[in-house]
Amino acid sequence: MGAGEIPLEVEALAGPARDRELVARCREGDTAAFARLVSLHERMVFNLAARLLGDAEEARDVAQEVFLQVYRRLGRFEGRSSLKTWIYRIVVNQCHNRRRFWHRHGRDREDPLDERLAAPRAPGRRPPGPYEEACAQERARTVQQALLRLPFPQRSVLVLREVEGLSCEEVAAALGIPDGTVKSRLSRAREALRQSLAGLLEEGDPS
Amino acid sequence: MSCGVVRRRLSRWLDGELEAGAARRLEAHLAACAACARRARELRAVSRLVSELPALSAAESLAASVVDRLDMARRPALGFLFRGFSSTRPFILPSLVPATLVVVTVLAGVLLFDSGPLPEVHLAPGGAWGATPALGTEGNPVFPSAGIDLPRETTSVPLPTEALSGDESVFLEQLVARDGSVADVTLLEGDATGTASLMNALRQQRFEPVRYRGRPVAVSVYRLISRMEVRSPLT
Numbered sequence: 001m002g003a004g005e006i007p008l009e010v011e012a013l014a015g016p017a018r019d020r021e022l023v024a025r026c027r028e029g030d031t032a033a034f035a036r037l038v039s040l041h042e043r044m045v046f047n048l049a050a051r052l053l054g055d056a057e058e059a060r061d062v063a064q065e066v067f068l069q070v071y072r073r074l075g076r077f078e079g080r081s082s083l084k085t086w087i088y089r090i091v092v093n094q095c096h097n098r099r100r101f102w103h104r105h106g107r108d109r110e111d112p113l114d115e116r117l118a119a120p121r122a123p124g125r126r127p128p129g130p131y132e133e134a135c136a137q138e139r140a141r142t143v144q145q146a147l148l149r150l151p152f153p154q155r156s157v158l159v160l161r162e163v164e165g166l167s168c169e170e171v172a173a174a175l176g177i178p179d180g181t182v183k184s185r186l187s188r189a190r191e192a193l194r195q196s197l198a199g200l201l202e203e204g205d206p207s
Numbered sequence: 208m209s210c211g212v213v214r215r216r217l218s219r220w221l222d223g224e225l226e227a228g229a230a231r232r233l234e235a236h237l238a239a240c241a242a243c244a245r246r247a248r249e250l251r252a253v254s255r256l257v258s259e260l261p262a263l264s265a266a267e268s269l270a271a272s273v274v275d276r277l278d279m280a281r282r283p284a285l286g287f288l289f290r291g292f293s294s295t296r297p298f299i300l301p302s303l304v305p306a307t308l309v310v311v312t313v314l315a316g317v318l319l320f321d322s323g324p325l326p327e328v329h330l331a332p333g334g335a336w337g338a339t340p341a342l343g344t345e346g347n348p349v350f351p352s353a354g355i356d357l358p359r360e361t362t363s364v365p366l367p368t369e370a371l372s373g374d375e376s377v378f379l380e381q382l383v384a385r386d387g388s389v390a391d392v393t394l395l396e397g398d399a400t401g402t403a404s405l406m407n408a409l410r411q412q413r414f415e416p417v418r419y420r421g422r423p424v425a426v427s428v429y430r431l432i433s434r435m436e437v438r439s440p441l442t
Binding site for chain 1: 215217218219221222224246249250253254256257258260261262263264265268269270271272273274276277278280384
């Protein structure tokens, strides 16, 4: 059964309405609907896990685990938040569990992410030259390393805010923590990065 | 507004989370304080560096592999192989520890207390009620099996097989006593004439006492002996 079997009327829906329809079909055991749900959210889930864990292999593994959990818990999804917000929380929890598991088993070092795994660039944008490309990859590696040095609670808040572009309120809803906690963690995370990325900031204002 | 207060609020200001009045006061401070203005620029640059991290994508789509794993998980027999074991059952691993302790204790107890005397088998020979000799004694020998080794000969006694004709063989039972001597030899199958010297030689054999659970036992072994070869002992 493939995602192509999803009826056109579901595809025509957008955002929350489409998610609601897909969730309803998944609850009925419709595997094609679930495959569609996965393909709609897998990029976000993988990218978020990769940025939080700093390891592509682990991120892929966590992403699969996240979707299996989504499937198992769909019955408990009340629809009060959006499906995406609900998935954010599962991803962050899974990554947190994975890190605790590493910590217990003495593995705290991540294999550096290959920034070449970057998703294809939007069409129409001028492709960068090899030098620009190399500089961008080096910058991304440095930022990723700095992110990984942040305590996990600060890192997850910062990544949801800056990478996923959620508002403070949305981050609070996704993580189930108070708004004020989000803001103070953001403040501490940015200040820590400001210090650890001082070299990058001095090289030239990216603005 | 002091520099300390401004710096604590910069992150909220960048997110547009400050009230209008507080934001205006902070902006007025930034216009006048170069150090705080620089700090604000750096924080803005930090946000930009993180938000401009390239979006990573898995080498191949996850949908197919997730649906495959889901199908596997639905099969009751194999499901446990594909389920996140510790994540779906967070309490099973800690609870296995006391369970293991109980099992180990019971096993240790069984092994510790199972070294006592062999159980006696009571039979009623000839229809009359009465106890047979204890198992492992000459009157009630054991047979070689797992845990009971074959007796090993200590002094080699040559067996006179000349009396047997070419293809003749005899089948005997040799009872090795607890001290390793031969208590009895019984001809089970074969011609009795001419086997007297052979049976005599078998009686002269000496073995290392066979031990079972730490004490010597009498063992009965079957032996098939022919002129050309001595195939023994048989179990």
